[in-house]
Amino acid sequence: MNATTQMNDAILQVEHLSMKFGGLVAIGDLSFTARRGEITALIGPNGAGKTTVFNCITGFYKPSEGMITLNRADGSSYLLERLPNHEIPARAKVARTFQNIRLFSGMTLLENLLVAQHNKLMKASGYTVLGLFGFSGYRKASAESMELARHWLEKADLVDRADDPAGDLPYGAQRRLEIARAMCTGPELLCLDEPAAGLNPKESAALNELLMDIKNNTGTSILLIEHDMSVVMQISDHVVVLEYGRKISDGNPQSVRTDPRVIAAYLGVDDEEVETVLTEVGDEDVIEQLDIGPDAAHGPGTSSSYLAGPVTDTVGHSEGERVTVSKGASKAAQVDARANLPRKPSERATAKPTGKSSTAKPRGGRK
Ligand SMILES: Nc1ncnc2c1ncn2[C@@H]1O[C@H](COP(=O)(O)OP(=O)(O)OP(=O)(O)O)[C@@H](O)[C@H]1O
Helix, strand or coil, rough: HHHHHHHHHHEEEEEEEEEEEEEEEEEEEEEEEECCCCCCEECCCCCCCCHHHHHCCCCCCCCCEEEEEEEEECEEEEEECCCCHHHHCCCCEEECCCCCCCCCCEEHHHHHHCCHHHHCCCCCCCCHHHHHHHHHHHHHHHHHHHHHHHHHHHCCCCCCCCCCCCHHHCHHHHHHHHHHHCCCCCEEEEEECCCCCCHHHHHHHHHHHHHHHHHHHHCCEEEEECCCHHHHHHHEEEEEEEEEEEEEEEEEEHCCCCCCHHHHHHHCHHHHHHHHHHHHCCCCCHHHHHHCCHHHHHHCCCCCCCCCCEEEEEEEECCCCCEEEEECHHHHHHHHHCCCCCCCCCHHHCCCCCCCCCCCCCCCCCC
């Protein structure tokens, strides 16, 4: 694969992105790529910086440093951090949904999908009232908008409720309507912020089906923030993991799932599974870490600049050795530090589960 092909394969390139809020470094030197036609998931514990990354991509925040490049299928590229906010959906073709549903709840489902196409319709009217009645271009655009709205209502399995107010829909259906509305803008990159939050298993399955349909049958690539690991593991092609604003893992779902740094930072798997995986990688120290629970001293909210800081901390090791890690080090960094310790081969071979039950949970709860 040559360099040009690789460039075209990347719909989104995030390079050395940093976002600071006063003394708080919410994102620190983050780089990753989302490939065209794939579902890329951005995961990490609460406060890891996922929504901040979305806000930088979609123009809500201007990053402190770094470059965000959107490569459209027609070969044009846009530096999103330099594009005015309103041009990001219109020119770069990036659409997003939010953690909190933002539908027009008093409008019908159909009206919600037509409003999303307002710009296209206004353009076709020539921006005049006369245009609304006189231009054949407007009538054609209007018919196309209705057709597109109907298409996405069908895809979202909502066509039977087209004339109901959006606010009357069950929660899972509202989530699908939001995605349908975003798809009516014809995005090349669809950014979804926790689309499965609050869904029951049946609604979650319907969401997975809709997202797989988008992936397989449209040219739209998906970037997804999600806490629901059943969604992430089932539909993602590529997973990027953040902790304290830094990338700690990047790969396919299977490799990320078994990465000890991820397990230590973001316990999105069953307790038994955590122990099995850690035993397989021979790291009993991490299991002990998990039993201690979340590292409140290093968590968000307790430090005004927890990514930076030369202060060091000395951590006792079960075999009497001592590992020095930076005081602000994340659990992932501590796992890395321990991984560098010399170990006797015989000890590695005989590593056994401790039999202790891991009690640590992902930091914080869902919003
Ligand atoms: N506008 C802001 N001003 C100050 N701090 C902010 C702002 N937005 C985000 N932060 C801080 O940046 C850090 C990352 O927040 P962010 O919401 O991006 O995390 P997240 O990974 O999306 O979390 P969650 O999973 O809970 O949604 C947090 O410490 C948060 O308090």
